[in-house]
Amino acid sequence: MKFNNKESFFTRLRAAEQGPLKIAGPCSAESEAQVMQTAQALAGKVHLFRAGIWKPRSRPNTFEGIGYKGLEWLSRVKQEFGLSVTTEVANARHVEEALKYGIDVLWIGARTTVNPFAVQEIADALKGVQVPVMIKNPVNPDLALWIGAIERIYSSGVTDLAAIHRGFSSYQKSKYRNAPVWQIPIELKAQFQSLPIIVDPSHIAGNRDLISQVSQKALDLGYDGVMIETHPDPDNALSDSEQQVTPARLAEIFEKLQVRKTNYDDAELVNRAEELRLQIDAADHDIIAALAKRMALVEQIGEYKKQNNVQVLQLERWKEIFRSRADWAEEAGINPDFVAELYKLIHVESIRKQTQILNEE
Numbered sequence: 001m002k003f004n005n006k007e008s009f010f011t012r013l014r015a016a017e018q019g020p021l022k023i024a025g026p027c028s029a030e031s032e033a034q035v036m037q038t039a040q041a042l043a044g045k046v047h048l049f050r051a052g053i054w055k056p057r058s059r060p061n062t063f064e065g066i067g068y069k070g071l072e073w074l075s076r077v078k079q080e081f082g083l084s085v086t087t088e089v090a091n092a093r094h095v096e097e098a099l100k101y102g103i104d105v106l107w108i109g110a111r112t113t114v115n116p117f118a119v120q121e122i123a124d125a126l127k128g129v130q131v132p133v134m135i136k137n138p139v140n141p142d143l144a145l146w147i148g149a150i151e152r153i154y155s156s157g158v159t160d161l162a163a164i165h166r167g168f169s170s171y172q173k174s175k176y177r178n179a180p181v182w183q184i185p186i187e188l189k190a191q192f193q194s195l196p197i198i199v200d201p202s203h204i205a206g207n208r209d210l211i212s213q214v215s216q217k218a219l220d221l222g223y224d225g226v227m228i229e230t231h232p233d234p235d236n237a238l239s240d241s242e243q244q245v246t247p248a249r250l251a252e253i254f255e256k257l258q259v260r261k262t263n264y265d266d267a268e269l270v271n272r273a274e275e276l277r278l279q280i281d282a283a284d285h286d287i288i289a290a291l292a293k294r295m296a297l298v299e300q301i302g303e304y305k306k307q308n309n310v311q312v313l314q315l316e317r318w319k320e321i322f323r324s325r326a327d328w329a330e331e332a333g334i335n336p337d338f339v340a341e342l343y344k345l346i347h348v349e350s351i352r353k354q355t356q357i358l359n360e361e
Contacts, residue, residue, distance in 0.1 A: 298353050
């Protein structure tokens with residue numbers, strides 16, 4: 001897949017600006033007055049006005065969007081404030097109606113991305129249509145599923161695409177509503193370097209106080225834009241009230257965002273960075289050598305267990321390793337949570353190796 005950033009709708013929206021693409025608007029279009037009030041506050045301050053009119057909710061009897069009449073309100077936003085507008089589509093009928101009302105950009109939500117049948121239905125409806133499409137990551141941390149959704153839309157003939165990172169569901173306790181799992185969008189960017197990636201800090205955070213922090217983290221990683229939910233009266237919003245901010249607070253968040261340089265622009269800095277990278281390469285070589293030594297010892301233990309008919313998993317030993325390595329990490333000034341995750345991977349590989357040895361004929 002080839003994405004031409006120079007001719008991209010998203011690039012044109014930003015024009016000569018050096019800052020990020022700014023997308024904002026209410027989580028849901030609740031009333032015509034609310035939509036127009038929000039748009040008026042955002043006119044000239046954002047590149048793209050967003051509002052959901054069909055809202056896929058986890059449970060029935062909750063606000064599921066205003067429906068088709070919301071398209072009329074978005075059309076008014078375009079006419080009266082000169083803002084480009086975007087809304088979420090989840091099926092072919094949504095696509096047809098949105099295009100009928102001149103919606104500039106469509107986005108596919110996380111609950112739709114997770115379903116290849118639904119994405120294909122949207123892709124079929126888009127054949128022969130040149131409209132920009134943004135695709136959110138699936139609810140679950142599945143890079144292949146995300147790429148598959150992008151490929152389906154691209155195969156329909158739509159090449160003006162962007163990815164939206166809105167975080168992933170997780171059973172683990174976290175300060176975030178949806179775990180960022182930054183490595184997944186980084187891998188997506190590594191595979192498709194010219195594909196714009198936009199962060200949705202509202203859905204990652206689930207808490208308006210974390211939106212600024214998440215937005216800056218994304219820009220530090222080279223993201224192309226932010227998509228933030230804003231509402232004139234967030235506490236009384238009909239959906240996702242805790243993660244929406246007032247237009248005034250949104251302006252403060254935008255003001256504080258810093259865009260980093262894409263690379264070093266000084267020869268001395270380039271040379272120093274290269275020296276440090278060489279040292280990092282040497283350190284990584286030592287780490288790999290140490291892992292190889294450890295795995296060789298694991299194989300010896302596996303052989304010993306096989307000879308003595310002892311099971312692979314020694315729970316008390318694993319607990320002791322998990323506890324002590326985290327303590328060692330803290331003493332060394334390394335994040336113990338990082339080391340704990342690292343040793344989980346090491347332990348999985350150790351179990352695999354020993355199990356293989358025990359079952360060899």
